[in-house]
Amino acid sequence: MSLTRRRFSAATASSLGLAASGLARPAIAQTEPVRIGWMGALTGPLSAPSIGFDRGTKWAVERINAAGGIKGHKVEIVARDTQGDPTKAVNATQELIARQKVHAIWGPPNSGESLATTPIMARSRTPNLHPCVVNSLIDPEKYPNAFRLAPSNTQWDDAVRAYCLDILKVKEVAIFGDSTGYGTSAVKDSVAGFTRDNAKIVYSGVIDPNQSDVTPDLLRMRDAGAKVLVCWSVTTGLNSRVMNARAAVGWDVPIVGHPALGTGEVGKLVDKPSNWANVYMVGYRSCSFGADGKLPPRSQDFVDTLKGKVELADTVLWWVAIAVDAIDLIGKAVAETGSTEPDAFIGHWNSLNRYPGLFGDYTFSPRQHNGYPTDEVVMSAANSQRDGAYALAPGYT
Amino acid sequence: MLASILASGLAIGAVYALIGITYNTMFTASRVMSFTAGQLGMLGGVFGALFILRLGLPSVLGFVATLAGCAAVGVVTEVIAVRPVLARLDQHLYVLSTLALALMIQQITAIEWSTEPQPFPRIFGIGNGGPLDEKFWLPLVACGMVAIGLEFLYRRTLIGRAFLAISEDNFAARALGLPERNLRMASFALAGMIGGIAGFSSGELLLAFFANGAMLNFYGFIPVALGGLGNNRGTVIGGLALGLFQQAANFTFGGVFASVAVFAVFIVVLLAAPQGLFGVTVARRV
Numbered sequence: 001m002s003l004t005r006r007r008f009s010a011a012t013a014s015s016l017g018l019a020a021s022g023l024a025r026p027a028i029a030q031t032e033p034v035r036i037g038w039m040g041a042l043t044g045p046l047s048a049p050s051i052g053f054d055r056g057t058k059w060a061v062e063r064i065n066a067a068g069g070i071k072g073h074k075v076e077i078v079a080r081d082t083q084g085d086p087t088k089a090v091n092a093t094q095e096l097i098a099r100q101k102v103h104a105i106w107g108p109p110n111s112g113e114s115l116a117t118t119p120i121m122a123r124s125r126t127p128n129l130h131p132c133v134v135n136s137l138i139d140p141e142k143y144p145n146a147f148r149l150a151p152s153n154t155q156w157d158d159a160v161r162a163y164c165l166d167i168l169k170v171k172e173v174a175i176f177g178d179s180t181g182y183g184t185s186a187v188k189d190s191v192a193g194f195t196r197d198n199a200k201i202v203y204s205g206v207i208d209p210n211q212s213d214v215t216p217d218l219l220r221m222r223d224a225g226a227k228v229l230v231c232w233s234v235t236t237g238l239n240s241r242v243m244n245a246r247a248a249v250g251w252d253v254p255i256v257g258h259p260a261l262g263t264g265e266v267g268k269l270v271d272k273p274s275n276w277a278n279v280y281m282v283g284y285r286s287c288s289f290g291a292d293g294k295l296p297p298r299s300q301d302f303v304d305t306l307k308g309k310v311e312l313a314d315t316v317l318w319w320v321a322i323a324v325d326a327i328d329l330i331g332k333a334v335a336e337t338g339s340t341e342p343d344a345f346i347g348h349w350n351s352l353n354r355y356p357g358l359f360g361d362y363t364f365s366p367r368q369h370n371g372y373p374t375d376e377v378v379m380s381a382a383n384s385q386r387d388g389a390y391a392l393a394p395g396y397t
Numbered sequence: 398m399l400a401s402i403l404a405s406g407l408a409i410g411a412v413y414a415l416i417g418i419t420y421n422t423m424f425t426a427s428r429v430m431s432f433t434a435g436q437l438g439m440l441g442g443v444f445g446a447l448f449i450l451r452l453g454l455p456s457v458l459g460f461v462a463t464l465a466g467c468a469a470v471g472v473v474t475e476v477i478a479v480r481p482v483l484a485r486l487d488q489h490l491y492v493l494s495t496l497a498l499a500l501m502i503q504q505i506t507a508i509e510w511s512t513e514p515q516p517f518p519r520i521f522g523i524g525n526g527g528p529l530d531e532k533f534w535l536p537l538v539a540c541g542m543v544a545i546g547l548e549f550l551y552r553r554t555l556i557g558r559a560f561l562a563i564s565e566d567n568f569a570a571r572a573l574g575l576p577e578r579n580l581r582m583a584s585f586a587l588a589g590m591i592g593g594i595a596g597f598s599s600g601e602l603l604l605a606f607f608a609n610g611a612m613l614n615f616y617g618f619i620p621v622a623l624g625g626l627g628n629n630r631g632t633v634i635g636g637l638a639l640g641l642f643q644q645a646a647n648f649t650f651g652g653v654f655a656s657v658a659v660f661a662v663f664i665v666v667l668l669a670a671p672q673g674l675f676g677v678t679v680a681r682r683v
Binding site (some may be wrong): 206208210237245 | 398402405408409412513514515516525526527530599602603604606608609612621642645646647651652656
C-alpha cells in the first residue's frame, strides 16, 4: 500500500483523535479530594426533605472516607443552604462551580430551585444528580449533564392511575388539587392520563388551599358518582379537611394521590385517626413494608446499619436512601473512570443499567436521564409511617 | 346538602362579619382602615391553640389569655401604625403603615409558630363533624353576642357614647374634655378582642394557621363594603350573605370559580349601591 497524501492525512487525524480522547480524561491528582457540591433548603419552611437528604449525604461521605476514600481520594462536601429560594440556589450554584470548583453537584431537591439552576449547570457541563419530579427538568439534548434519581411527575401519575384502574378496579374518578401552580398542572396531567386510559372523569377541579370547609366540593364529587378521589395537593390543611369532610358525610371512598397525604402534619389535623384510613399516597417499593411488616432485604440492611447513627423517626427513609445513592454514584464514576472531568461522569452514568442503589435500580442512557424504574413506584397506606417507611397499599404482592 | 351549605356558609359568614366589625371598630375611633384586622383574627386561632394545646391552659383561661393577647396587639397597632399617621390622614399613609404591621405580624407568626396549619382544640366537644358540629355554630353564636354586646355598649353605656362622640367629631369631643387618645387606644384594644373572638371561635374551622390573616383581611373587608363603612348591623348581614353565597358557589361552580362568582356579585352590588347596601349617602357641603 503506497502512502498517498490523503492516507497520510487520515492516519494523522485518527492518531491525533485517539491521543486527544486519551488526553480528555486526565487522571485525578493523587492528593486531590473529590469535591461534591450539595445544596438544599436546610433551614426554613421547606426544609423537611432537605434535612433527610442531608443526613444521607453526610452519612455516605463519612462511610466512604472511613473506608479510605475513593481509590485514596477523600470526598469533600461543599454544602450550601438555599432555604428553598431559587435566587439563593442560583447564587449557590454559581459559587459552587466558579469559586469552589466542585466536580459534581447533588441537588437542589426542590423543583422550583432546580428549574432555575439546571440551565446554569448545563452551561458549564457540571455533572448534576437531583431528586426533583418536574418533567421538564430532564432533557438529555438541552441538559446532557442532568440526571434524575427520583421518579418524574409522569411516573407518579402512572402509579396512581395503575392503582385506581388495575388494583382498585374503579373507572369513575374525581381528580382535584390545590389551586397552586403545581396543583393546577398536576390535575391537568392526571386528567389527560386517566382519559387516555378510558377512565370516566366525573369531576375535576382545583380547590383553594385555605377554603375552610370542603364539604360542598366533596358532595359534588359524590353526587357525580366518584368511586375514588385522586388528590394532587401538597397542602396539609386541604388534605386533612378532605379526609374530615369525607368522614362527616359518611362516605368511605378511597383517596389516592400525592405523597403529602401521608405527612405527619396531616395526622395532627384529622379529627379522628380513623379519618386517615383508606388513604393511599405515592410511595416506593424499596422503602415500603410488605404484608409481613418487613422492608426489602437491601433496605432492611441499610436501616439496620443506620441504627444509632442516623435518626429516621422524624424523616422519610427514601430521602436518606436517595442521598446515599447520589454520593455513591458520584464516587463510583470517579472510581470507574479515574477522572473528575464532566464527560467522564456523564459517560459513566449514561452507561448504567439497573445499577443497584438503595432507593432503586437506576438505568440511564444518552437518551434517557430519568433513571428510576416505574415499577418501583407504588402506593402506600398514608397512615402507616414507621421509621420513615410506609406499608404497601392493599393489593400489591 | 342544603344543611351542609347553610351550616358552613353561616359559620364562615359569621367570621367574615366579625372581622368586618373589627375593621369598623378601629375605623370609628380613628377614621383609619387598619389592615391588621385579619391578622387579629389569625392570632385569635394561633393564641388559642398555643394557650390551650401547647401550654395546657383550661379552655376558659385560654380564651381570656387569647383576648388579652389580641387586645395588646390592637393597642400596639394604634401606637405604631395609626397614631403617627393621624395628622396626615388625607394622604392615606395608614394603608402603608397598617399593611406593613400586618405583614410583620404574619411573618413573625410564621417563624415563631409554624408555616403549616396546626390543630385547634375542641372547646365543648359537641357534634361529630356534621352540620350541627360546634365548629359551625360557635362562630355564629360569637358573632351574635358581639353584635348585641356592641349595640349595648354604644347605646347604653357612657364609655360607648364617648366612643361614638370621638368618631363623630374628635375635635368637639376633645373640646368637651374627652380623653381622645385613651379612648382611641381602648377602641383598638376592643377591636383586638373582637378579632380574637373571631379567630378563637373559628379555630376548629380555619385551624391555627399563619396564612389565615391575609384571607380574613380580604374577605372581612367585603361585608364592610357591602354593609356600609362603620355600620355593624349591615356588616353582619353582609358577612352572613357573603358566607352563604360563597358556599353555594363552591357547591355549584367549584372552588376557584366560586371566588370569581363572589367578586362578580360584589362588584355588581357596589356599582348599584356605592355606599353599601346599608350605608347612608353623606351630603357634601359645597
